[in-house]
Amino acid sequence: QVQLQESGPGLVKPSGTLSLTCAVSGGSISSNNWWSWARQPPGKGLQWIGEIYHSGSTDYNPSLKSRVTISVDKSKNQFSLKLTSVTAADTAVYYCARVGYCSSTSCSGDGFDIWGQGTMVTVSS
Amino acid sequence: QSVLTQPPSASGTPGQRVTISCSGSSSNIGGNTVNWYRQLPGTAPQLLIYSTIRRPSGVPDRFSGSKSGTSASLAISGLQSEDEADYYCAAWDDRLNGHHYVFGTGTKVTVL
Numbered sequence A: 001q002v003q004l005q006e007s008g009p010g011l012v013k014p015s016g017t018l019s020l021t022c023a024v025s026g027g028s029i030s031s032n033n034w035w036s037w038a039r040q041p042p043g044k045g046l047q048w049i050g051e052i053y054h055s056g057s058t059d060y061n062p063s064l065k066s067r068v069t070i071s072v073d074k075s076k077n078q079f080s081l082k083l084t085s086v087t088a089a090d091t092a093v094y095y096c097a098r099v100g101y102c103s104s105t106s107c108s109g110d111g112f113d114i115w116g117q118g119t120m121v122t123v124s125s
Numbered sequence B: 001q002s003v004l005t006q007p008p009s010a011s012g013t014p015g016q017r018v019t020i021s022c023s024g025s026s027s028n029i030g031g032n033t034v035n036w037y038r039q040l041p042g043t044a045p046q047l048l049i050y051s052t053i054r055r056p057s058g059v060p061d062r063f064s065g066s067k068s069g070t071s072a073s074l075a076i077s078g079l080q081s082e083d084e085a086d087y088y089c090a091a092w093d094d095r096l097n098g099h100h101y102v103f104g105t106g107t108k109v110t111v112l
Helices: none
Strands: A002-006 A018-025 A034-040 A047-052 A058-060 A068-073 A078-083 A091-102 A107-116 A119-123 B009-012 B020-025 B032-039 B048-049 B063-068 B071-078 B086-093 B098-103 B106-110
Touching: A002 A091, A002 A107, A018 A034, A018 A091, A018 A119, A034 B098, A047 A068, A047 A078, A047 A091, A047 B098, A058 A068, A058 A119, A058 B098, A078 A091, A107 B032, A107 B048, B009 B020, B020 B086, B020 B106, B032 B063, B048 B063
Parallel strands: B009 B106
Antiparallel strands: A002 A018, A018 A078, A034 A047, A034 A091, A047 A058, A068 A078, A091 A107, A091 A119, B020 B071, B032 B048, B032 B086, B063 B071, B086 B098, B086 B106
């Protein structure tokens, strides 16, 4: 059973860089899936940040594209998020997720079937 | 900024049927499949419906999805107390500025 676990600092200073890592266990990041980041400000809805394939191909939310970099480390079976020039508006619970619904035999669809538990990041001095 | 619009709230009594709408455009719902998520307080979202109408293993058949044009719906029949949660629709959006994922504004379901 694939599991995802986010890790990284819970507090980032304004104008600094938010860096998070999502460790994939129970499966390979080189499987035929894309891997995404999403976030949820306190009391608000979900926002997609971007996705990456094990080849390194990426897609980003146009509203965040200038500040976001998502990368993959196949040797460590993990992928990472960097968000630069953060402000209080970037305070949120950050989730990583697998794209695609996978049964024991195959994957299909484009929903996010497995999510990490989420990690709260606060931007404050 | 969500581009998929949902009603902020919906409610029903146990056993009733509740429907949640999700309105989008030709670049998202109109041209791609729709996914639905349920989020209980303090937990990560859970995939409820994928590919517009399909249920992941373990999701009761009380939950069903549909789509017509640029709108989609999630129906919950036989409403139960444990269905009280936030529900989000989502779809991939293909525009000139790329391929990206959009979530709905979210609907809070209350069981009366």
